[in-house]
Amino acid sequence: MKRERPDPAGSPLPLNRRIVLAGIATLPLALRAKAARAAGASEDFINEIGDQALDVLRRDELSKEEKLVVIKDLLDRYTDLDLLAKLVLGRYWRTASAGERDAYVQVFRELVMKTMADRLHEYGGETFEIVGSREINDRDSLVATNILRPSGAPPIQVEWRVRQYDDGQRIIDVVAEGISLVVTQRSEVGDIVASDGMDGLIEIMRKRLDHDPGTTGG
Secondary structure, eight states: OOOOOOOTTTSOOGGGSHHHHHTGGGTTTSEEOSSOOOOOHHHHHHHHHHHHHHHHHTOTTSOHHHHHHHHHHHHHHHBOHHHHHHHHHTTHHHHSOHHHHHHHHHHHHHHHHHHHHHHGGGOOSOEEEEEEEEEOSSSEEEEEEEEEOTTOOOOEEEEEEEEEETTEEEEEEEEETTEEHHHHHHHHHHHHHHHHHHHHHHHHHHHHHHSOOOOOOO
16 A cells, blocks of 8 residues: 655655654754863763854854754754764665656755754753763764753654764764654654655755745844
8 A cells, every 4th residue: 555645735755754853953052061070081972063153153143054054063063964874774775866866855854954044043041961871883983961951841852873984073863852863763764765755855855845845044
């Protein structure tokens, strides 16, 4: 039985669902707690991102558009979006043509940036604290954080998978409340490809990108 195609206008594409909003979109919007514990290299890396975001978000002289430019740059520099797109596509990456891969990665990146633009105005003074980290393999580490909300609501547990490259570190997955961005989106994106093919997936993503440009004004 053919799966019903998601409505890009009514139900956000997998790239813009709760796990993304609690994960990638939280990255530059959650600020480092002042009393951060001594940390290793990966913990320092996550703290550095928070420090840079804090410097931008507290500068009242900057417009929303100016802040967004810097925040998007942080996301682009500190997250391996191309690898993230590949991991989300999973086994279908191997069978996709070069043109399909290029088109998919491009719209994936644009959707992540759109999510950031749509969420920037929702920052409400959140901070984060690092609660630990562990090595996964010789290149990857997992840094555990708690997102602390000013309202006093229970913290959101977010883990950042950080990979070491020759030229530095980048985030390659986000696990919010035990839910992996890559695993969740791979399942949902895979369902779309199995039903509608790569062209169908790219079409749905583009419709989501074109629908409701969000509040990006000053």
